[in-house]
Amino acid sequence: MMKSMIIFFLMFIVGNFIFVSKHKHLLIVLLSLEFIVLVIFFFFVFILNFFSYNMYLLMVFLVFSVCEGALGLSILVSMIRTHGNDYFQSLNTLI
Incomplete structure (x- = not known):
């Protein structure tokens, strides 16, 4: 148990x-x-699993993580369409 916690932390x-x-x-x-x-x-x-709880929280967590991934991909696609690349250097708010 302790080895797996150390691996998760690393x-x-x-x-x-x-x-x-x-x-x-x-x-x-x-x-x-x-x-x-x-x-x-x-x-x-x-x-x-260690504390023998239900896994309903995991479904909510997965829903939010999928929404986060879809939002990140949409930002990436819109940035590539407007700037032509995904470099952070091309994001200039002054222009």
Whole structure:
């Protein structure tokens, strides 16, 4: 049990490190967010199975994570249509 908690924590730290580090592409940031959501989902599954609770919370969590992914993809598509790429450098609010 303790080994799996350490693995979940390390995966969460790696996902957060990728998210906070400076990347040029929006797609990498969105993929790191999905990785963090996946780690949190596995953590919820582990904890709820350990305490023998119902899994209804997981369905709500999955619904919100799918909505977050769809919103991120729509932002990515609209950014590529307007700017031609997904670089953060092309996002200038002054122009």
